[in-house]
Amino acid sequence: MNRMSSQSRKITYLIIIVCLLVGIVFLGMPASSEEGSGGRLAQLRVKHNLGEGSLGKVDPSSTTMNLLLLGLRGVATNLLWMEANEQQDHKNWAQLRTTVDSIILLQPHYTKVWRFQAWNLAYNVSASWDAVADRYFWVKEGIKFLINGSNRNLDNPELLWDTGNFMGSKIGRSDEWKQFRQYFYVDPEPRLNGGVDPELNPARKDNYLVAKDYFLLANDAEEKDPDKQHIMANILFRHYPVRAQFDYPMALQREGIFDQVTTEAWRVGYDEWTGKFGRELFDTETDGGWVVLEASDDDITRLAQQDGVSETLKREWVDRYQKMVNYIFWRTQARVEREELTMQAHRELYQGEQAFKESRMSEAQELLESGMAKFEKVMTQNDSLLLEDDAIEEALNAVLIWQHVHELEGKQVPANYPLKPLWDSQQERVQVLTNEFRREYGIK
Amino acid sequence: MSFDPQPYNVLLALGHWLAVFGSCLGIAFFVAFMTGVASGRAGAVIGAVTSSFSDFFSTSCRRIGAVALLTFQESKRRKALYVFFVFAALFMFAGWFLSNPSNRPELQAKSYIVFVLTAISWLILPVMLLLSCWGVPEDIRLRSLHTVVTKPIRRHEIVLGRMVGYISVGTIVLLLMGVIGYVWIFRQIPDEAKPSLVARVPVYGTLTFINREGKQGSGVNVGDIWDFRSYVEGATKARAVWTFDDVSEQRVGDQMVLETKFEAFRTHKGNMEKGLLARFIFVNPVKNISLPGKPFEVKEYQDATLVIDRKMTEVDEQTGELKSFDLFNDLVYTDPEDGGNKLRVEVQCLDAGQYLGMARPDLFIRLADRPFAVSFSKSVLGIWLMMCMIVMLGVSVSCFVKGPVATLAVFTFLIIGQGMREFMGRVVTGQEHGSGLVESIYRLVYHLNPTVEIDDSAATKVMFGIDQIFKKLLWLVQHIIPDFGVFRMSPYVANGFDVSWEAAMVPCLLITLGYALPCLLIGYYTLRFRELEAK
Numbered sequence: 001m002n003r004m005s006s007q008s009r010k011i012t013y014l015i016i017i018v019c020l021l022v023g024i025v026f027l028g029m030p031a032s033s034e035e036g037s038g039g040r041l042a043q044l045r046v047k048h049n050l051g052e053g054s055l056g057k058v059d060p061s062s063t064t065m066n067l068l069l070l071g072l073r074g075v076a077t078n079l080l081w082m083e084a085n086e087q088q089d090h091k092n093w094a095q096l097r098t099t100v101d102s103i104i105l106l107q108p109h110y111t112k113v114w115r116f117q118a119w120n121l122a123y124n125v126s127a128s129w130d131a132v133a134d135r136y137f138w139v140k141e142g143i144k145f146l147i148n149g150s151n152r153n154l155d156n157p158e159l160l161w162d163t164g165n166f167m168g169s170k171i172g173r174s175d176e177w178k179q180f181r182q183y184f185y186v187d188p189e190p191r192l193n194g195g196v197d198p199e200l201n202p203a204r205k206d207n208y209l210v211a212k213d214y215f216l217l218a219n220d221a222e223e224k225d226p227d228k229q230h231i232m233a234n235i236l237f238r239h240y241p242v243r244a245q246f247d248y249p250m251a252l253q254r255e256g257i258f259d260q261v262t263t264e265a266w267r268v269g270y271d272e273w274t275g276k277f278g279r280e281l282f283d284t285e286t287d288g289g290w291v292v293l294e295a296s297d298d299d300i301t302r303l304a305q306q307d308g309v310s311e312t313l314k315r316e317w318v319d320r321y322q323k324m325v326n327y328i329f330w331r332t333q334a335r336v337e338r339e340e341l342t343m344q345a346h347r348e349l350y351q352g353e354q355a356f357k358e359s360r361m362s363e364a365q366e367l368l369e370s371g372m373a374k375f376e377k378v379m380t381q382n383d384s385l386l387l388e389d390d391a392i393e394e395a396l397n398a399v400l401i402w403q404h405v406h407e408l409e410g411k412q413v414p415a416n417y418p419l420k421p422l423w424d425s426q427q428e429r430v431q432v433l434t435n436e437f438r439r440e441y442g443i444k
Numbered sequence: 445m446s447f448d449p450q451p452y453n454v455l456l457a458l459g460h461w462l463a464v465f466g467s468c469l470g471i472a473f474f475v476a477f478m479t480g481v482a483s484g485r486a487g488a489v490i491g492a493v494t495s496s497f498s499d500f501f502s503t504s505c506r507r508i509g510a511v512a513l514l515t516f517q518e519s520k521r522r523k524a525l526y527v528f529f530v531f532a533a534l535f536m537f538a539g540w541f542l543s544n545p546s547n548r549p550e551l552q553a554k555s556y557i558v559f560v561l562t563a564i565s566w567l568i569l570p571v572m573l574l575l576s577c578w579g580v581p582e583d584i585r586l587r588s589l590h591t592v593v594t595k596p597i598r599r600h601e602i603v604l605g606r607m608v609g610y611i612s613v614g615t616i617v618l619l620l621m622g623v624i625g626y627v628w629i630f631r632q633i634p635d636e637a638k639p640s641l642v643a644r645v646p647v648y649g650t651l652t653f654i655n656r657e658g659k660q661g662s663g664v665n666v667g668d669i670w671d672f673r674s675y676v677e678g679a680t681k682a683r684a685v686w687t688f689d690d691v692s693e694q695r696v697g698d699q700m701v702l703e704t705k706f707e708a709f710r711t712h713k714g715n716m717e718k719g720l721l722a723r724f725i726f727v728n729p730v731k732n733i734s735l736p737g738k739p740f741e742v743k744e745y746q747d748a749t750l751v752i753d754r755k756m757t758e759v760d761e762q763t764g765e766l767k768s769f770d771l772f773n774d775l776v777y778t779d780p781e782d783g784g785n786k787l788r789v790e791v792q793c794l795d796a797g798q799y800l801g802m803a804r805p806d807l808f809i810r811l812a813d814r815p816f817a818v819s820f821s822k823s824v825l826g827i828w829l830m831m832c833m834i835v836m837l838g839v840s841v842s843c844f845v846k847g848p849v850a851t852l853a854v855f856t857f858l859i860i861g862q863g864m865r866e867f868m869g870r871v872v873t874g875q876e877h878g879s880g881l882v883e884s885i886y887r888l889v890y891h892l893n894p895t896v897e898i899d900d901s902a903a904t905k906v907m908f909g910i911d912q913i914f915k916k917l918l919w920l921v922q923h924i925i926p927d928f929g930v931f932r933m934s935p936y937v938a939n940g941f942d943v944s945w946e947a948a949m950v951p952c953l954l955i956t957l958g959y960a961l962p963c964l965l966i967g968y969y970t971l972r973f974r975e976l977e978a979k
Contacts, residue, residue, distance in 0.1 A: 089669045089670050090672070091707075091745070094551045129745070130707075130710070130720065130742070131744065132716050134745075175716070176716060
């Protein structure tokens with residue numbers, strides 16, 4: 001038994017309590033508004049940006065849940081995740097959305113959870129619905145989920161990039177891209193009365209321009225802390241804002257819009273590609289040192305001297321990096337497309353095809369001939385286009401339709417016509433395109 | 445989302461109850477009698493059993509009422525009614541978390557309804573569990589029961605009085621919560637969601653399939669993990685065939701409302717801007733009539749209603765004449781086998797290469813709606829019956845064990861009865877791979893996953909034999925533990941259906957009644973034979 005008297009024991013306990021209290025205060029005292037205030041843990045939190053407030057928007061319910069669950073957060077998350085899987089298998093969509101929200105309450109700063117579930121909502125759940133408006137609703141749910149994730153995790157480049165990617169690719173390149181792009185301006189949800197969804201598109205922009213905004217934010221976040229981005233090579237990650245800028249006029253052209261807006265969009269894209277992205281410095285983290293994509297001879301010499309390597313090696317690395325993002329192709333494409341002549345050629349070929357579809361044969365022939373002549377001129381002025389599949393196929397398709405119009409009208413195809421040299425040199429490709437053309441229009 | 449209420453088989457349930465109750469009673473009597481024989485007091489055992497009959501026949505409602513009143517006052521003293529404060533706090537702030545204007549109206553209504561009914565259950569049930577499990581042990585500890593048993597009151601009256609008292613307290617609390625919850629739902633949900641507060645009355649049929657060759661067969665599985673729905677191929681002879689019983693003019697009225705919830709599966713994009721086309725074909729096999737309805741677009745995961753007029757017309761393809769049909773005189777037929785008035789509705793997908801998915805509850809005849817208050821009240825009644833079950837179990841278990849043990853036991857019953865009965869059922873029937881007790885240990889030791897075959901040897905035969913005994917015991921346990929899942933009626937209310945009498949109310953009532961007698965007997969005999977001095 002303890003021989004200490006009751007009073008001595010109490011004094012001893014008191015001393016131990018005070019000692020522990022001092023330790024606790026030193027370690028855990030909360031910080032005040034003053035810089036450098038608070039205990040050691042509070043200071044470390046500020047130093048490494050680990051405080052709930054510095055990570056992003058604070059959700060009181062999330063914090064409360066995590067505190068209440070003590071150490072069982074992982075178990076609860078696993079159970080919820082299994083429940084979400086079962087709800088998805090059983091097509092219980094409303095409950096799935098609620099369960100996913102609950103998972104996020106428990107793991108608000110786990111980027112993978114946000115990315116996985118957002119993808120699941122926008123791609124998998126959306127594809128399970130039949131009506132296009134319903135699919136769009138779930139695409140929006142996925143995107144809103146990501147936006148929420150970005151708010152809860154400030155400066156997270158991956159979530160911002162995903163948001164841009166969903167806005168661009170999912171809305172602009174799905175099978176339902178025509179409807180999705182329309183819905184981006186005129187939302188089918190009754191509560192929005194035919195307007196835009198303010199959470200997605202408050203400024204009524206094109207989906208690719210909104211995507212570009214998010215890619216720019218992602219780039220800003222990546223600049224602050226490059227280690228937070230694990231999706232792809234740095235140069236690929238950073239080229240997305242301009243790619244979204246290119247996707248914008250391409251989508252307009254797919255929709256048959258060949259006006260000043262389209263030309264201007266290509267011009268902006270070209271300027272940003274060559275003037276901004278092309279002038280960024282990238283560290284190869286090898287003996288290649290630093291590279292710049294829009295590199296003049298002077299740049300090569302300067303960079304080679306700066307890194308102490310040969311100009312040949314420097315050129316080699318610049319070439320490698322250009323190939324990674326298809327730099328030359330996009331530069332050429334943007335340079336050509338921003339020209340009025342190119343736009344006229346596209347417009348006439350497109351309108352010619354539409355006239356053919358609507359059986360206005362004389363008009364189709366006239367428009368196609370004019371467009372083909374302009375296209376030939378563009379190709380002559382830009383040799384590099386002769387290597388680009390899209391340009392070649394557009395030209396050959398125009399010739400195919402034009403020849404078929406002659407056939408339908410009972411006319412002889414002239415011996416010489418615009419784009420004939422290209423037609424003759426691409427006979428292998430012509431065969432494939434002819435088959436596709438016949439299948440598309442049901443010609444035997 | 446599936447919502448497939450299955451009618452309750454009363455006879456089968458009664459058979460099970462008699463088997464389990466009878467065998468438990470038999471075993472208990474046998475053990476008591478044999479113990480009596482061993483101690484030379486077999487006559488006393490028989491005497492006790494016979495005297496219990498006279499106890500039961502001379503039950504006094506006044507005495508039960510007195511104990512119930514005391515129990516009520518005791519519950520008040522224990523501040524059981526404070527549960528209201530938690531309830532009020534929940535309801536004050538719940539709207540913040542539940543309101544989501546981007547949700548569709550019916551989903552918004554669903555969230556509020558599920559929240560209210562879940563909150564009521566989760567608040568009332570633990571309180572009643574604790575009260576009922578601690579009452580009798582506390583009486584024994586404080587020796588107040590000693591005073592009671594010296595009065596001319598029988599043991600079963602004490603047990604019954606306790607049960608009635610706790611149930612009365614719970615009833616008052618539940619009623620208040622129900623009324624507040626109902627008003628709260630109406631006040632909170634947005635106006636556009638209010639039309640979804642209805643109690644639809646469905647008449648479900650039986651579903652069979654005709655395959656693409658036009659023969660009786662099954663639907664197609666399009667690769668869903670969940671095989672709830674089967675699919676029929678478009679523009680073929682494939683059909684889903686529903687047969688509805690008891691279809692009459694008095695029941696259905698002049699306009700028959702059919703409600704559908706089909707699912708589409710496309711093998712090619714088709715016209716994306718339009719839903720798949722389907723149509724109903726009303727078939728009278730007795731008169732050999734086949735009347736196709738107008739094609740309609742399928743809207744997935746939405747309840748779509750189609751109003752079918754009693755009088756229908758069709759242009760005869762051969763003569764070009766307009767033929768008219770009466771729904772009840774021409775299309776409803778009398779089944780030669782059972783003599784019932786039946787209606788056969790076939791559903792066909794009209795788009796080639798596309799599939800239409802259907803399950804039994806995806807098509808039903810919708811009778812006149814009932815007010816939302818009806819289904820809500822029935823759901824609250826379900827919670828009340830569940831509360832009665834917990835009180836009965838709590839009181840009877842607390843007659844032979846102390847408060848903490850009784851609480852733990854009833855809580856375990858509640859957890860298993862709520863969510864693990866299905867798993868137990870799979871173990872008992874052998875659907876769960878490698879679920880035998882000894883087999884599981886063997887697999888753990890030898891690192892064998894449940895799907896790996898175990899060699900057939902004498903030792904493994906013994907192992908499986910032992911597991912069979914455990915599975916029989918588990919079967920008994922599975923049937924002793926009540927199925928609390930059936931008391932959950934919120935899915936009916938949340939999905940806008942009236943709570944079905946056959947599929948929900950009857951099983952709840954029967955289960956509660958089925959447990960009332962065994963619980964009373966356990967409480968009675970325990971109080972009669974236990975040593976009250978043993979705290």
